[in-house]
Amino acid sequence: MEVHPEAGKEGKPSCALVELQGDSSLQVEISDAVSERDKVKFTVQTKSCLPHFAQTEFSVVRQHEEFIWLHDAYVENEEYAGLIIPPAPPRPDFEASREKLQKLGEGDSSVTREEFAKMKQELEAEYLAIFKKTVAMHEVFLQRLAAHPTLRRDHNFFVFLEYGQDLSVRGKNRKELLGGFLRNIVKSADEALITGMSGLKEVDDFFEHERTFLLEYHTRIRDACLRADRVMRSHKCLADDYIPISAALSSLGTQEVNQLRTSFLKLAELFERLRKLEGRVASDEDLKLSDMLRYYMRDSQAAKDLLYRRLRALADYENANKALDKARTRNREVRPAESHQQLCCQRFERLSDSAKQELMDFKSRRVSSFRKNLIELAELELKHAKASTLILRNTLVALKGEP
Amino acid sequence: MAAEREPPPLRDGKPTDFEELEDGEDLFTSTVSTLESSPSSPEPASLPAEDISANSNGPKATEVVLDDDREDLFAEATEEVSLDSPEREPILSSEPSPAVTPVTPTTLIAPRIESKSMSAPVIFDRSREEIEEEANGDIFDIEIGVSDPEKVGDGMNAYMAYRVTTKTSLSMFSKSEFSVKRRFSDFLGLHSKLASKYLHVGYIVPPAPEKSIVGMTKVKVGKEDSSSTEFVEKRRAALERYLQRTVKHPTLLQDPDLRQFLESSELPRAVNTQALSGAGILRMVNKAADAVNKMTIKMNESDAWFEEKQQQFENLDQQLRKLHASVEALVCHRKELSANTAAFAKSAAMLGNSEDHTALSRALSQLAEVEEKIDQLHQEQAFADFYMFSELLSDYIRLIAAVKGVFDHRMKCWQKWEDAQITLLKKREAEAKIMVANKPDKIQQAKNEIREEIEEWEAKVQQGERDFEQISKTIRKEVGRFEKERVKDFKTVIIKYLESLVQTQQQLIKYWEAFLPEAKAIA
Numbered sequence: 001m002e003v004h005p006e007a008g009k010e011g012k013p014s015c016a017l018v019e020l021q022g023d024s025s026l027q028v029e030i031s032d033a034v035s036e037r038d039k040v041k042f043t044v045q046t047k048s049c050l051p052h053f054a055q056t057e058f059s060v061v062r063q064h065e066e067f068i069w070l071h072d073a074y075v076e077n078e079e080y081a082g083l084i085i086p087p088a089p090p091r092p093d094f095e096a097s098r099e100k101l102q103k104l105g106e107g108d109s110s111v112t113r114e115e116f117a118k119m120k121q122e123l124e125a126e127y128l129a130i131f132k133k134t135v136a137m138h139e140v141f142l143q144r145l146a147a148h149p150t151l152r153r154d155h156n157f158f159v160f161l162e163y164g165q166d167l168s169v170r171g172k173n174r175k176e177l178l179g180g181f182l183r184n185i186v187k188s189a190d191e192a193l194i195t196g197m198s199g200l201k202e203v204d205d206f207f208e209h210e211r212t213f214l215l216e217y218h219t220r221i222r223d224a225c226l227r228a229d230r231v232m233r234s235h236k237c238l239a240d241d242y243i244p245i246s247a248a249l250s251s252l253g254t255q256e257v258n259q260l261r262t263s264f265l266k267l268a269e270l271f272e273r274l275r276k277l278e279g280r281v282a283s284d285e286d287l288k289l290s291d292m293l294r295y296y297m298r299d300s301q302a303a304k305d306l307l308y309r310r311l312r313a314l315a316d317y318e319n320a321n322k323a324l325d326k327a328r329t330r331n332r333e334v335r336p337a338e339s340h341q342q343l344c345c346q347r348f349e350r351l352s353d354s355a356k357q358e359l360m361d362f363k364s365r366r367v368s369s370f371r372k373n374l375i376e377l378a379e380l381e382l383k384h385a386k387a388s389t390l391i392l393r394n395t396l397v398a399l400k401g402e403p
Numbered sequence: 404m405a406a407e408r409e410p411p412p413l414r415d416g417k418p419t420d421f422e423e424l425e426d427g428e429d430l431f432t433s434t435v436s437t438l439e440s441s442p443s444s445p446e447p448a449s450l451p452a453e454d455i456s457a458n459s460n461g462p463k464a465t466e467v468v469l470d471d472d473r474e475d476l477f478a479e480a481t482e483e484v485s486l487d488s489p490e491r492e493p494i495l496s497s498e499p500s501p502a503v504t505p506v507t508p509t510t511l512i513a514p515r516i517e518s519k520s521m522s523a524p525v526i527f528d529r530s531r532e533e534i535e536e537e538a539n540g541d542i543f544d545i546e547i548g549v550s551d552p553e554k555v556g557d558g559m560n561a562y563m564a565y566r567v568t569t570k571t572s573l574s575m576f577s578k579s580e581f582s583v584k585r586r587f588s589d590f591l592g593l594h595s596k597l598a599s600k601y602l603h604v605g606y607i608v609p610p611a612p613e614k615s616i617v618g619m620t621k622v623k624v625g626k627e628d629s630s631s632t633e634f635v636e637k638r639r640a641a642l643e644r645y646l647q648r649t650v651k652h653p654t655l656l657q658d659p660d661l662r663q664f665l666e667s668s669e670l671p672r673a674v675n676t677q678a679l680s681g682a683g684i685l686r687m688v689n690k691a692a693d694a695v696n697k698m699t700i701k702m703n704e705s706d707a708w709f710e711e712k713q714q715q716f717e718n719l720d721q722q723l724r725k726l727h728a729s730v731e732a733l734v735c736h737r738k739e740l741s742a743n744t745a746a747f748a749k750s751a752a753m754l755g756n757s758e759d760h761t762a763l764s765r766a767l768s769q770l771a772e773v774e775e776k777i778d779q780l781h782q783e784q785a786f787a788d789f790y791m792f793s794e795l796l797s798d799y800i801r802l803i804a805a806v807k808g809v810f811d812h813r814m815k816c817w818q819k820w821e822d823a824q825i826t827l828l829k830k831r832e833a834e835a836k837i838m839v840a841n842k843p844d845k846i847q848q849a850k851n852e853i854r855e856e857i858e859e860w861e862a863k864v865q866q867g868e869r870d871f872e873q874i875s876k877t878i879r880k881e882v883g884r885f886e887k888e889r890v891k892d893f894k895t896v897i898i899k900y901l902e903s904l905v906q907t908q909q910q911l912i913k914y915w916e917a918f919l920p921e922a923k924a925i926a
Contacts, residue, residue, distance in 0.1 A: 110406035188468065223754075224747065234736060237739070245729045245730060252719075255715075263894060263897060363760060367762075374922040381915045387905075388908045389909060389912070392908065399898055399901070
């Protein structure tokens with residue numbers, strides 16, 4: 001199924017998720033996207049006056065796996081150990097939507113033609129919404145990279161943006177996926193170990209606080225995200241319920257020969273309009289609340305990862321200290337031990353400094369994003385409630401006015 | 404207007420009989436009108452000197468001859484004995500929804516009582532036309548409330564007692580306000596009596612609420628959870644609507660059984676209403692036999708009105724069922740939404756607690772409060788969805804079943820008349836045979852016998868025709884009244900329901916308007 005969303009700027013979720021201080025020296029956006037059978041092809045457009053690039057404006061076509069490759073490249077790069085790596089965009093998942101469309105196609109004979117048309121319309125809108133969201137997620141990933149003073153200068157990033165050919169990055173095979181999974185386990189075990197290490201004292205209150213805070217925050221925001229999803233789905237369910245109700249009222253109305261005829265027909269119309277409003281409430285909650293919570297769940301995980309790397313560096317520093325002491329007592333290989341310790345110290349301090357900045361940026365980013373989204377959520381809820389009240393009142397007036 | 408009917412074959416031209424028939428009809432309608440007016444002011448002119456007393460037990464005691472035992476059983480068989488259908492379960496199942504108190508629905512129901520009370524006084528000393536007009540014009544000053552469900556006894560013998568309060572200015576009642584305690588089987592007993600008296604002559608008797616062995620067992624066993632309180636409230640509201648519909652019927656209102664039900668402090672226990680009693684099983688068997696019989700009666704419908712109406716009601720039934728199923732789904736999903744909103748509110752509160760930016764933390768806590776209030780709103784709306792919309796539909800689905808039953812009775816009446824005509828024909832043929840037979844000694848006795856039988860069957864044929872005409876006439880009137888009621892009922896409830904939706908939206912506006920400045924205050 002080929003779907004081309006408008007490349008327009010209206011209401012792009014990316015703006016809502018992250019407030020970016022963009023400077024015009026490097027602007028990245030996803031100008032187009034095509035959904036084919038199994039994959040989505042994103043057209044990444046770059047506008048830049050940086051000397052590094054051959055042209056000032058150019059685009060390439062990328063797939064999801066290439067985004068993941070880029071993300072992993074950043075994560076594995078020691079240079080960026082002290083930075084929060086923007087979370088990778090989630091894999092485009094149209095499975096659920098496709099299944100629903102298929103089930104609808106298989107048909108249910110009790111459903112009238114109008115009902116069927118409406119349900120199909122709803123599912124197609126859902127498919128489109130998922131599509132738009134995945135585009136936004138991929139875009140915001142790139143835009144954060146482009147806005148970060150250090151990350152934007154990465155060579156792999158340039159390649160990603162400019163290289164005209166396919167990057168020949170295949171999706172991770174089973175072994176690699178398993179490897180990634182194991183790495184995570186090792187990481188958590190390691191983290192547990194080094195925190196339990198005697199002598200490893202967190203000297204900085206700031207980081208101590210951040211660690212406690214992030215651990216709890218991440219769990220709770222994940223919870224909130226899941227539950228917000230359920231609320232959104234319930235709203236969607238409710239909106240869908242109005243379809244058969246409206247259809248049945250319509251049939252009742254056409255059959256009646258008395259005054260109830262107009263009443264039923266008006267009611268059928270009312271429910272149809274309420275359905276659309278309820279659907280919009282659902283999708284607004286999705287964008288402004290669920291998506292925002294989900295993004296910051298991932299971002300807080302990235303922040304946790306940063307803290308882990310710093311802690312690892314601290315542990316290495318401590319170990320180097322111990323090794324140096326040992327070497328001094330034995331008076332053997334003092335020089336290499338000294339230089340190693342120096343390196344570890346420098347690394348640790350470098351990481352701490354940049355981590356501090358990154359975490360403060362994370363906080364301000366989070367606060368402004370929440371603020372923007374909560375305001376927009378409240379405003380939209382108000383808008384829909386007022387619209388509902390209006391159509392309900394109009395119908396009431398019409399019904400009461402009849403003899 | 405005279406109902407068209409197929410003249411039975413071989414009618415003996417006896418004009419005098421016809422005239423008597425006409426008088427008989429007048430007798431009948433004036434009986435009805437006597438019952439409608441107050442017993443203290445009988446109409447002078449058209450009352451014959453016969454056995455029509457104000458205390459008659461409805462049409463049964465006078466002209467309609469029930470010598471056929473089958474009739475009684477049919478009447479019994481049309482009662483609602485069905486157990487709760489599985490589709491009701493979504494409402495009764497113990498979902499993980501927050502505690503549901505019966506208090507809220509009562510406040511939703513209370514306004515309905517007011518809307519159903521008609522406060523114009525009953526005018527005495529009316530002419531027949533006025534009475535008929537009034538019957539179509541709903542001015543009955545009587546208001547019924549069913550309240551205070553109370554568990555009496557315990558274990559499997561426990562039952563719920565409901566308080567039935569009547570407020571009225573009708574003089575047929577001894578007081579203007581009084582209340583009694585009744586249990587569910589009492590209501591079923593009342594319906595049973597009314598149905599047996601009025602259904603087979605064409606009156607649409609409102610059906611009683613359905614039994615539920617599952618629901619009642621939970622209550623008996625003493626489960627104090629939300630699903631059993633919901634069940635009791637649902638039943639209470641259903642009983643109230645049942646009584647209100649019954650007293651709105653001008654003929655039923657005059658019935659002494661109804662009066663006794665509303666007034667007397669002690670009521671003999673109606674045991675035949677138990678689902679698993681002998682009478683109950685007999686009812687179920689008869690219902691099945693009835694269904695088979697219905698399929699084999701082929702009536703020559705000469706009046707298109709009846710065919711048209713039956714088709715209309717059939718269509719209405721189908722559409723209402725469809726709508727009802729969809730509304731039940733709506734109720735279910737709204738309850739889910741309420742539960743999910745409550746869960747989200749909690750997690751938003753937790754998130755607010757961990758948030759270390761003060762202003763954002765406060766805003767998140769406010770968001771949690773808003774969501775909690777919205778959850779309450781959804782719950783209340785789900786109640787409105789159910790008690791106003793869904794229950795109205797299920798009431799009318801059962802009412803239409805009663806209407807269909809009345810049409811069926813007319814068919815049976817016609818069948819009886821047909822059968823009488825066929826038998827008469829056979830007797831006449833037998834008479835003719837005897838006339839030409841060659842047994843002189845037995846001939847006189849046989850002649851007399853057959854003559855007697857012929858006279859008997861001629862009377863039955865006449866009676867059959869009268870009954871058929873009467874039931875047709877009654878049904879026409881009843882359907883007219885029913886349709887008027889239906890239009891009013893639906894309009895009233897639809898308006899109330901929409902008003903509840905408006906209220907929900909207005910509350911939402913209030914909550915979000917209060918939240919917006921909090922969100923803007925995040926610095």
